[in-house]
Amino acid sequence: xxxxxxxxxxxxxxxxxxxxxxxxxxxxxxxxxxxxxxxxxxxxxxxxxxxxxxxxxxxxxxxxxxxxxxxxxxxxxxxxxxxxxxxxxxxxxxxxxxxxxxxxxxxxxxxxxxxxxxxxxxxxxxxxxxxxxxxxxxxxxxxxxxxxxxxxxxxxxxxxxxxxxxxxxxxxxxxxxxxxxxxxxxxxxxxxxxxxxxxxxxxxxxxxxxxxxxxxxxxxxxxxxxxxxxxxxxxxxxxxxxxxxxxxxxxxxxxxxxxxxxxxxxxxxxxxxxxxxxxxxxxxxxxxxxxxxxxxxxxxxxxxxxxxxxxxxxxxxxxxxxxxxxxxxxxxxxxxxxxxxxxxxxxxxxxxxxxxxxxxxxxx
Ligand code: SAH
Ligand code: SF4
Numbered sequence: 042x043x044x045x046x047x048x049x050x051x052x053x054x055x056x057x058x059x060x061x062x063x064x065x066x067x068x069x070x071x072x073x074x075x076x077x078x079x080x081x082x083x084x085x086x087x088x089x090x091x092x093x094x095x096x097x098x099x100x101x102x103x104x105x106x107x108x109x110x111x112x113x114x115x116x117x118x119x120x121x122x123x124x125x126x127x128x129x130x131x132x133x134x135x136x137x138x139x140x141x142x143x144x145x146x147x148x149x150x151x152x153x154x155x156x157x158x159x160x161x162x163x164x165x166x167x168x169x170x171x172x173x174x175x176x177x178x179x180x181x182x183x184x185x186x187x188x189x190x191x192x193x194x195x196x197x198x199x200x201x202x203x204x205x206x207x208x209x210x211x212x213x214x215x216x217x218x219x220x221x222x223x224x225x226x227x228x229x230x231x232x233x234x235x236x237x238x239x240x241x242x243x244x245x246x247x248x249x250x251x252x253x254x255x256x257x258x259x260x261x262x263x264x265x266x267x268x269x270x271x272x273x274x275x276x277x278x279x280x281x282x283x284x285x286x287x288x289x290x291x292x293x294x295x296x297x298x299x300x301x302x303x304x305x306x307x308x309x310x311x312x313x314x315x316x317x318x319x320x321x322x323x324x325x326x327x328x329x330x331x332x333x334x335x336x337x338x339x340x341x342x343x344x345x346x347x348x349x350x351x352x353x354x355x356x357x358x359x360x361x362x363x364x365x366x367x368x369x370x371x372x373x374x375x376x377x378x379x380x381x382x383x384x385x386x387x388x389x390x391x392x393x394x395x396x397x398x399x400x401x402x403x404x405x
Pocket of ligand 1: 312349350
């Protein structure tokens with residue numbers, strides 16, 4: 042059977058229109074939707090309550106032939122790696138056109154958090170990021186983004202567990218693939234289907250100013266994170282080339298507008314690099330930069346600091362524990378809340394900025 046449309050690219054209204062065009066009643070669309078997003082069925086053969094002719098139509102339109110069975114799924118896991126502490130799992134998928142993407146599951150305390158990709162590779166070229174180092178492959182469709190969540194939801198369901206949170210922080214810049222990324226979240230949060238509320242999602246952007254503005258007007262409940270990493274233009278441009286296009290004053294203005302419109306807090310991400318951006322001086326500049334976000338005396342901002350994760354083409358070192366604590370203390374003097382994140386999944390290159398679609402020896 043030839044590969045055709047991806048069923049996960051459709052919204053419920055699209056599916057309903059299709060079913061009506063096949064002469065089927067609309068309630069069948071809802072039945073299929075619930076099969077896909079509540080039971081996580083991924084083959085027409087799973088839909089045993091549907092008439093045979095409808096199953097055949099679904100198979101004809103949406104299925105790929107896979108290992109003796111027909112499947113809606115296009116995600117083919119080519120490598121699964123578990124961290125030595127058993128808390129992090131990374132899956133490398135090869136898409137039908139051979140593009141790689143990676144998805145990470147983190148099991149910390151009661152949370153089951155997925156880190157999903159929106160592009161194969163990334164066009165933004167941040168120097169310390171393995172995805173940036175590999176360059177841009179292509180955008181993912183909304184269905185390809187959705188299916189990463191469903192893949193893990195299926196796996197967790199076999200263990201009596203559910204996905205609790207999703208961070209859109211895997212490969213790629215989600216705001217560079219804006220419509221698909223947001224359509225994927227809408228589809229997954231549909232109350233008729235998976236019903237994973239928008240508040241359970243966090244989108245992280247490198248700072249694409251027009252997209253931040255577009256996102257703000259949606260007044261969505263999705264959490265926003267902005268990757269800052271440096272508090273002056275010279276340093277930030279040397280690490281994040283996009284800063285030349287959208288310098289800090291413009292970025293901060295867009296963040297201020299976002300907070301004014303949504304009254305929601307922004308998390309600012311900061312990969313602590315030894316001697317580069319982990320100094321008390323950088324903390325003071327950062328505190329100063331964030332002041333413009335203060336509205337009616339409240340600062341709806343938070344700094345997420347994470348020691349730099351190693352990547353092959355960036356030679357700088359991570360901060361030390363002591364320096365990270367000093368950085369945080371300096372921010373706290375100015376009333377800026379800061380969390381120092383633990384580095385996770387480093388032994389399987391599943392940490393922030395380490396997803397490159399290639400698998401190095403996990404035990405080296
Ligand atoms: N493109 C988006 C989301 C994916 S990257 C963005 O840049 O925000 C997810 C986070 O990992 C970003 O905050 C990014 O700056 C950070 N990151 C990239 N490389 C890193 C590294 N080597 N160590 C720690 N964090 C890194
Ligand atoms: Fe792309 Fe984000 Fe990596 Fe920058 S940090 S290259 S924007 S994935």
